[in-house]
Amino acid sequence: xxxxxxxxxxxxxxxxxxxxxxxxxxxxxxxxxxxxxxxxxxxxxxxxxxxxxxxxxxxxxxxxxxxxxxxxxxxxxxxxxxxxxxxxx
Numbered sequence: 001x002x003x004x005x006x007x008x009x010x011x012x013x014x015x016x017x018x019x020x021x022x023x024x025x026x027x028x029x030x031x032x033x034x035x036x037x038x039x040x041x042x043x044x045x046x047x048x049x050x051x052x053x054x055x056x057x058x059x060x061x062x063x064x065x066x067x068x069x070x071x072x073x074x075x076x077x078x079x080x081x082x083x084x085x086x087x088x089x
Contacts, residue, residue, distance in 0.1 A: 001054065001055070001058065002055075002058045002059065003051075003054075003055045003058065003059045003062055004059075011026070014026075015047055016069065019043035019044055019046075019047050020039065020043045023039060023043060023046065023047070024039075028050060029050065042070075042074055044069060044070035044073045044074055045070045045071075045074060047066060047070060048063070048066040048067045048069070048070035048071075051063050051066040052066075052067070
């Protein structure tokens, strides 16, 4: 299955900026405890895993970009949280 036969640029933009909402309201496969854990704790990684399973054979460049975005986004979020920490007023 080719990614571009099913989705378009708008879908990629929404996955990029709003991964949880897009996963929840799109036709992306759901189910299982691991899916829900990924949805709650690391939605970008879930998107990269789903992209790898579905589109690796037809669009490896798109899958590699998804992994780069997932790993850099998760790392950046964790760094920001560590720097700011929990501050009480």
